[in-house]
Amino acid sequence: MIHDSLIRERLVTGDKTAADVTRDIARPILNQPTKSWKIGFTLSLIFLGIFGISLFNTIWTGIGVWNINKTVMWGWDITNFVFWVGIGHAGTLISAVLLLFRQKWRMSINRSAEAMTIFAVVCAAMFPVFHMGRVWVGYWALPLPNAFGSLWVNFNSPLLWDVFAISTYFSVSLLFWYIGLIPDIATIRDKVKTKTAKFWYGFFSMGWTGSTRTWARYELISLILAGLSTPLVLSVHTIVSTDFATSIVPGWHTTIFPPYFVAGAIFSGFGMVATLLVVARKVMNYENYITIGHLEAMTKIIMVTGSIVGIAYLTEFFIAWYSGVEYEQYAFINRATGPYWWAYWSMMSCNLLAPQVFWFKWARTTPWFIFIMSIVVNVGMWFERFVIIVTSLHRDYLPSSWVMYSGSLTEIGLFLGTFGIFFTCFFLFAKYMPVINMAEVKSILRNRE
Amino acid sequence: MGILDKKLSLRNRSKMLVGIWEDEDKLVEATSALVHDGVHIHDIYTPYPVHGLERIIGARRSRLARVAFLCGLTGFILMTTMIWYMYVLDWPVNVGNKPVRFTPSWIPVMFEGTVLCTAYGMGFFFFWRNRLLLGVKNDLLDDRQTDDRMVIAIECVEGMNESDVLNTMKSNGAVELRELNHGVQTTI
Structure with a gap:
């Protein structure tokens, strides 16, 4: 028996009707851009420009303009790659895993999280691609017959697994996102007034009418895609972790990496979702759709995954000692007390200690505080990748090869520039597409049980 | 049969009865009543998924x-x-x-x-x-069926008592009733 719940708190507040949902969420699309959108978009374009200049310098001069060397051959580039891939994982987690668990609160945030996934994966892909140096032969990473005889790619290499994993992840996320968007694009198609807008929204809505049979298949495909995406998201970050774990570098050669990386990805992804949504709900007046309840649910996930990551940090240290391998022991002592101690302790304080504040309800329900904490999480997770990569590489087995490393201006520019790519895409998305899944939100207005 | 088959288009149907609802529960009740009366429902269009409708109209389970x-x-x-x-x-x-x-x-x-x-x-x-293809023209019976209204479309067949069908729709909460003839809708 279906009835309105008397106990559960409403997921959408303000007694909204279906027409209100369309009006509120389509407002930014149907109206002229606001001042805050223009300022944000301009800033994003400036950062995009920084990316363009840094990329030009990298391609024109060669990756010698980066400070990486034969000892620290992965620096800011792979740090940034793992950072962005991690961020990209929350989108699928919110869409897929929470859908499988029937968590209806996901419906207000899944669209923007999925968009974030796609833009973050684009940013991530930039780094390994341009780290190749000769980017014009990047297609050699694909299993194609080549001009030099039948030499194929190496299926034993996690770097090749990465090529398959990231491209599959991107493609499947894009499909998931687009299928979810079709009903909402159709709603916008039937609301816009100009001929050009009618044409484009009509083109991408694929003739959607909202037929009952189509909805039934839509729900089924969403469920199956969620079932596929869940192991996919776990596999992708597991594979990213094997880029490190299958090597013999002290600090990398550990079996804890896959679960530890997956938890870290969810943690950083939710950090970025919180950063975006705390701002978006205020600027776009979506407080009735992305409620304090939504923010609280996200902070709880941040706290849990932050604690998992924290336990992984401590376990790594314990296992290094327990293994009796002196190289392993030195790698960890060096992380905490060596020349990069500041990075290690930034990581520990941002990822392990800071999220513990979410045990307090005030911290979980105060938007400005959640925003600050989400930035702290993002900073902490960048440092985690920096610590894993640079502190392990800069001092390994051969002391004569030990060096120090810091990013060059071009490397820093590329990293800042990816924020330009990310936010430019996000601002365009917020202007032309509904940031909240209107169709799904309409189905939960009555708080049915 | 094909994705662009014009025979499938609602615009080319000879005669259809169209009912509009604004309440999900009343729509479900109306659908059940119509099916109970032996009326064959062509399709129902809703702005969001209304669970159970496909089972009531006897749609085949998706493969x-x-x-x-x-x-x-x-x-x-x-x-x-x-x-x-x-x-x-x-x-x-x-x-x-x-x-x-x-x-x-x-x-x-x-x-x-x-x-x-x-x-x-x-x-x-x-x-x-679902015959979804980039650029395909949509067959909307009501401009608000992707916003806040729900539409039942019934194809008129020989032997069907149209006034009974219209009465059932009206008594089950339809806010508007229309007739569709070769793409032209008239309010009843």
């Missing part, structure tokens, strides 16, 4: 899950064959003189390929089965 399995199987076979051809048959790689055969290191690529084929095969089937 998407089976298609997904077959696409997955195809992807799995394709990827396994690809790796075997490249890695065992065409250019066996000597790693420490170990025999060249299946190893767990094949699994990630096999898995990703399987997922990719399943998702895109199923996606293609979904678009094809």
